[in-house]
Amino acid sequence: VKNGKKLEEMVRKIEEEFWVPVELLKELSDDMVLMMQKGLEDEESSSIKMLVSYVDSLPSGHEEGCFYALDLGGTNLRVMQVKLQGNRTIELKAESYMVPPKIKIGKLHELFDYIAEKVSHVFESVKADFDTVPGKKRELGFTFSFPVHQTRINSGTLLDWTKDYDAKDAIGKDMVVELSKALEKRAIDVNVTALLNDTVGTLAGGRFNNKNVVAAVILGTGMNAAYIEQSERILKPYGLPPKSGQMVINTEWGNFNSSLLPLTDYDCALDSDSPNHHKQILEKMLSGRYLGEIVRRILLSLADDAALFGDIVPPKLRQPYVLGTDIVSAMHGDKSTDLSVVGKCLEKVLEITNVSLEKKKVVVKICEVVATRGARLSAFAILSILKMLGKDKTSAGETVVAIDGSLFGKYEEFKLCLQKTLADELLDEEVSKMVVLRQFKDASGIGAAVVAASQSIYD
Ligand code: ADP
Numbered sequence: 001v002k003n004g005k006k007l008e009e010m011v012r013k014i015e016e017e018f019w020v021p022v023e024l025l026k027e028l029s030d031d032m033v034l035m036m037q038k039g040l041e042d043e044e045s046s047s048i049k050m051l052v053s054y055v056d057s058l059p060s061g062h063e064e065g066c067f068y069a070l071d072l073g074g075t076n077l078r079v080m081q082v083k084l085q086g087n088r089t090i091e092l093k094a095e096s097y098m099v100p101p102k103i104k105i106g107k108l109h110e111l112f113d114y115i116a117e118k119v120s121h122v123f124e125s126v127k128a129d130f131d132t133v134p135g136k137k138r139e140l141g142f143t144f145s146f147p148v149h150q151t152r153i154n155s156g157t158l159l160d161w162t163k164d165y166d167a168k169d170a171i172g173k174d175m176v177v178e179l180s181k182a183l184e185k186r187a188i189d190v191n192v193t194a195l196l197n198d199t200v201g202t203l204a205g206g207r208f209n210n211k212n213v214v215a216a217v218i219l220g221t222g223m224n225a226a227y228i229e230q231s232e233r234i235l236k237p238y239g240l241p242p243k244s245g246q247m248v249i250n251t252e253w254g255n256f257n258s259s260l261l262p263l264t265d266y267d268c269a270l271d272s273d274s275p276n277h278h279k280q281i282l283e284k285m286l287s288g289r290y291l292g293e294i295v296r297r298i299l300l301s302l303a304d305d306a307a308l309f310g311d312i313v314p315p316k317l318r319q320p321y322v323l324g325t326d327i328v329s330a331m332h333g334d335k336s337t338d339l340s341v342v343g344k345c346l347e348k349v350l351e352i353t354n355v356s357l358e359k360k361k362v363v364v365k366i367c368e369v370v371a372t373r374g375a376r377l378s379a380f381a382i383l384s385i386l387k388m389l390g391k392d393k394t395s396a397g398e399t400v401v402a403i404d405g406s407l408f409g410k411y412e413e414f415k416l417c418l419q420k421t422l423a424d425e426l427l428d429e430e431v432s433k434m435v436v437l438r439q440f441k442d443a444s445g446i447g448a449a450v451v452a453a454s455q456s457i458y459d
Helices: 002-018 022-041 108-125 175-185 198-209 265-272 281-286 288-306 325-332 340-350 357-388 406-410 412-426 429-434 443-454
Strands: 064-072 076-085 090-098 138-144 148-152 155-158 190-196 213-219 223-230 246-250 399-404 435-439
Touching: 002 288, 002 357, 022 357, 022 412, 064 108, 064 198, 064 443, 076 108, 076 443, 090 108, 090 443, 108 175, 138 175, 138 198, 138 443, 155 175, 175 190, 190 198, 190 443, 198 213, 198 223, 198 246, 198 399, 198 443, 213 357, 213 406, 223 281, 223 357, 265 281, 265 288, 281 288, 281 357, 288 325, 288 357, 288 406, 325 340, 325 357, 325 406, 325 412, 340 357, 357 399, 357 412, 399 406, 399 443, 406 412, 412 429, 412 435, 429 435
Parallel strands: 064 138, 138 190, 213 399, 399 435
Antiparallel strands: 064 076, 076 090, 148 155, 213 223, 223 246
């Protein structure tokens, strides 16, 4: 009984700590807009870098030709052959590989050798389709979902690793040069014509498909966003102003930090145990890499202090990152009356058996509380992008935000809460009717191919 009461109290306190009221979401959004504006003036003075992508024209949807794309995300490496056929149609051949954890934290050349091997493999398998023109090289767009500093479209030096990458000696190196070196070593005949963030790729790919796309958001392993900015508002130096008057900005908003963020002890502990502490603070509150870990930390404290799983704390529960966000999503979505999915997940992932229905309900509650906070915070961040675009008050024409990533694509409760928070709490009714969050699965590969096409050295 004593433990029961304690558990109830702790859960109530956690619910309170993780609830972000709408007023705070609005204040956070104002703060984020200020940081974004600062980032456009001077990267150093803002937690949001607002990186210039050097993509200054977006696809019309009528591009044609055969191009290649390479997409290095937090979890997968994808190699694609994309045949653009005009009129918004494509033909796509793609292979996905799970990057081995050892490679993610090994030497930089090992990572790129691994990538080159996979590229070589895919090029071999699609050889027959490639109508080789003598003297003409293949052209490839490289989507790379880590922050780089670019000075032109086909070059960029790594600023920081994020998510669970930590390959040594990489910071400050040009990712296109390193990739090209590894490709040359294998005598792979290809020009890397564009380097772009996955958000920029998603924006380009989304736009190829739908002309109302003006921003892209990734909610997957990490979180990030890109949007189309008026070039005259970019006050920091970046080269010649584009003829189009527009420039795609890769916000790197996952690094947002503010004294207004309602960080809990769980967030602070997660951050201080992470390899990149003090960085990616917003991302660590909500993205796929971290949601499960936050839930694990809460369950552990409930087990430690209120005997959630009995007198002995299950040892597996002490293992960092053992609980993935996919499992949180499965448990949260358990519709069975006896919460059998929760039972199975606890057994399989945490080796906890014989959990009572009441305790399983507590587990679901914690998943819900953590995911709800994540979704609400994602909503304020998207509001900030709409403000930057001047689309938060007016409702003339449809505004499409292209979204990709498993957190949005596969976590139904998360997605619904995000959409509802934005539509019902943050936007006026008239505006919210015109703002569409649409999933564009794997659009970044198509985007990379389209941007490679726009940078082609051939006619
Ligand atoms: P990436 O962002 O690495 O390119 P994804 O968009 O697939 O790739 O995101 C992977 C992240 O999504 C992982 O952190 C994983 O835990 C999480 N994830 C995978 N499946 C689900 C799911 N069903 N519900 C919620 N999160 C998921």
